[in-house]
Amino acid sequence: MVEVKFYDSIDDKLLKFAVIIxxxxxxxxxxxxxERDTYEVPGGHRExxxxxxxxxxxxxxxxxGAIDFTIKPILSREKQE
Structure with a gap:
């Protein structure tokens, strides 16, 4: 089973990949x-x-293929307050 953890903040250097919802x-x-017969959200590893x-x-x-878009990162609870 996979465990998913949520953090209020994290050092950018620790993140190895991005997932874009x-x-x-x-x-x-x-x-x-x-390589698989699946549909997935866009994402990938850090270069x-x-x-x-x-x-x-x-x-x-x-x-x-998107060329005109805005990405709005999800804010942590600290930043939303």
Whole structure:
């Protein structure tokens, strides 16, 4: 079984990949995985020198072809208060 943990904040350097949960025109975005017979949300691994937002933007563009979009990171509870 996989355990999922949620954190209020985390050092960007500790993040190894980005997962992008996104919508366009009210519809969720999924991509067909090229090596499996599954549909998944866009995402991918960090490349040298990238911060997490750069990873998310690059992966969304590479996997969906999107060129005009805004990424709004989910804020931690600390920042929302």
């Amino acid at each position: 996104s919508k366009t025109n009210g519809k969720w975005i999924f991509c067909k995985h090229r 040298s020198g990238e911060d997490i937002l750069s990873i998310a933007k690059r992966e969304l563009m590479e996997e969906t």
